[in-house]
Amino acid sequence: MHGVTLSLTQILPDQARAFYLNRGLPAVATETYAKACVYMTILRNDAAPGVVHFQLEDWSVVSADQSRPPLSVEAWLKRLEAxxxxxxxxxxxxxxxxxxxxxxxxxxxxxxxxxxxxxxxxTVFDLVARWDVAGEPYQGVLRSVRCAP
Amino acid sequence: MHPDRLKWIGLLLGIWLLPVYADLPPLTHGLTLVPQPRAAPALRLPTMDDETIDIAALKGKVVVVNFWATWCPPCRREMPSLERLYQVSKEKGLVVLAVNIGEDVDTIFPFLGTVDPSPSFPILLDNDSHSLSEWKVRGLPTTFVVGPDGHLVYQAVGGREFNHPALLQQLLDLLKE
Structure with a gap:
């Protein structure tokens, strides 16, 4: 879309737990994260008309009852301080x-x-990814993504 | 599943759990010009062999600085090509420095043994990730190329095939300057 590749691949809860237990996170901390519906995300500028600039806070996770940005790294780091x-x-x-x-x-x-x-x-949701190229806004939507248990 | 069991699964499979399930794009083949050329930031770190390397002492050479970690799938994928690049260009004066972020020798060493060809360039240890903010890195892997005058010339965000002819030519041209 617009010279950009965007993909999501779910990281199932046990995969997320295994990854972070091996990086030294305690089980209780990995549990919260693993249940947060985690996706391996790839964004790539293949042939956009210029530099692709994005901020995750501009993206939207849209489900039946809400629309909000993905959870932020800063918020997770704050939680992990405990x-x-x-x-x-x-x-x-x-x-x-x-x-x-x-x-x-x-x-x-x-x-x-x-x-x-x-x-x-x-939960089924749409991911709306937003970026700009030289100030011109673009977006790509991945529709009806289901968060498998 | 019990955490201890999960930990063993993770230990055995490590990060490989992730790329198996990810639709991985191919590594790309080019370096991009640094938008606002500037002097390379400081970089003075210990190696796995307990020596200290200071990039300031490498002025006059072309230096490839790669920021990576063993848990980063594209970092792992590009590592063999970084060694191949080093093998074909070290005699021409190219230096490769791979800065590992936040891991210890006991973690890095076993990984290096799985890389074919295994890296022979220096692996630097940045235990507190300080270099990432100095070099304005926002994601791993990120690679910079420092020219003979000590300024940043090229960069690459995300995994690359470093021995691809197009990328190799960019570096060989820089070595001739």
Whole structure:
């Protein structure tokens, strides 16, 4: 869409638990995250007419009863403060998330990272991704995504 | 599932759990010009061999600085190509520095053993991720190319095939300058 690739692939709760237990997060902390409906997210500038700039706070997770941005990295880090994580665990958590903001040059800049919707299992939602190229707004919508339990 | 059991599953499969289920795009083949060329930030870190490398001492060379971690799928995918790039261009004066973010030697070393070809360039250890803010990195992997004058010339956000002919040519041209 508009020279940009956007994809979501769900990371099931057990996969999210396994990943973060191995990065040193305590089980109680991984549990909250694993149940937040996590997606491996890829955004890539293949052939957009310029630099693709985005901020996750501009994106929307739209379900039957609400529309809101994905849960922010900052909010997760705030929640995790309660668990007295090691520095290594905090770094791994922070940098495994999809970037809150970035600018991708044409020709293949991209990122892959985790994105949490915060929805309950079995919820169906649309993801509305928004970005701009030289100030011109664009959006791409992934429709009827179901958060598997 | 019980956390201990999950931990073992994760230990065995590690990050490989993730790419198996992800629809991974191919690694890309080009470097992009740094929009606002500036002097490379400071970078002085210990290596896995307990030596210290200071990028300031590498002025006059072309230096590829790659920020990565073992849990980052595209970082893992691009690592063999980074070694291939190093193999074909080190005699021409190219230096490769791979800055690991937040992990210890006991974590990094086993991963390096799985990479084919295994990296022979220095792996630097940034335990507190300080370099990411210095270099304005927003996501992993991110790679910069520093020219002989110590300024940032190219960058690459996301995984690359570093030994692709197009990318290799960009670096060889820079080495000739």
């Amino acid at each position: 668990y007295d994580l090691t520095q290594a665990a905090t770094i791994a958590f922070r940098w495994a998330q999809f970037p809150p903001e970035h600018a991708y040059q044409p020709g293949g800049d991209w990122n892959q990272g985790m994105l949490t919707t915060g929805l309950e299992a079995d």
